[in-house]
Amino acid sequence: AGSSLPIGLVNLAPLATNTGGDVRHYPAFRYEVDREQVLSDVRWIVSRPQGLEALMRVRCSAGLSVIDYSGSYCRRTPVDVDLPCVDCDKNIFVRLRYDDTLQESEECCVQAAALYTSPDGTRRIRVHTLSLPCTSVLGNVFRGADLEINVKHRLVETCQMLPVKPPAQIKEHITSRCVDTLYAYRKFCATNSSSGQLILPEALKLLPLYTLALNKAMGLRMEPEIDERVAWMHDCLSLNVDSSMDTVYGQLMRVDDVLLESDSAAADGAVPDVPRKPSPLSLSSEGIDATGIYLFANGRDLLCYVGKRADPSLVHDLFGTDDPDTLCGNGPRLWTLMEFDSVHSKQFTSIVLHTRTERCKHMRLRLLRHGSREETLRFFDSLIEDRSTAGMSYVEYLCHVHRQIQNKFV
Incomplete structure (x- = not known):
């Protein structure tokens, strides 16, 4: 049946979710700029490793049970997950629950088995089994905790709550989960420490930082x-x-430091075509210098920020102009990467391509100039360790979490 009403992603996304498909959103689409990303996305989607008509089941040892699954799938029975299409980019998140006491002298096992059809029509089965030691010492649990899995769990929870709860409640829930985790560690594993000190388990010492980042997520x-x-x-x-x-x-x-290293190498008669990978910086404005040129990658966009006092000769080598304002106009420029006849330009292109390849995503390149409104909205609001309209700074958030933990002892 046809409809005269517009169809948005609210209507289309469930179809992709239930069939194992993908959603690609290109806001403010412009053919001359977005063409490369669309072609790259389509090329990757049709060529990446994938399986069809998959059926997955997760089983675990006695004393454990599966609560639920999260991801792109269709679930027709309580125990099986139907995956019309599964590929190397997809992830199925499984939550387990304790149903009975586990014996400390034994190990518990979790097994995921998937039956699927390969692109050449072969029916195959893939099985992954994980065996973990059981312990009654809570300190051992914290010592073996996986920070990235904890962050993934919080992210999945956020996505599941977002359609039914306001963002303020979700942020409060995320923070309370972080507080509960650190409170348990403080109460049962660090009883000899001073009550005025924030104690963080080694494996989860960055949990407050990532929780704050999730609070400021798009x-x-x-x-x-x-x-x-x-x-x-x-x-x-x-x-x-x-x-x-x-x-x-x-x-x-920060890429300008890496690019300018080639000038020193040129004096020695050896200029590498592929520069060293720039070291990642903390997401704080304290590390932003007005003379620098920076790249920020978040999996969706690749932001190139040119400082107000960036080296004019380097700017000309990279962008073909001494004044990046002419490229940006009154806002961000969805910029098509161009390689000019200079060592700096070739090395910058190499860094951009490597960043995209690492993530298997094209990521549109946005050029931001100093002083523009979009500079604040897109670049500086991405520096989550600073205070912004999205929330408090990292230092303030640590103090907030610490106060919440102390209140639980009262």
């Missing part, structure tokens, strides 16, 4: 349009762990 902000929020939710439900971490806490790199 899906919980007020600015995104509904289609952008729905696309974010769909992606986060099925992203693998590495991509989820990139979405929550993006990667900031």
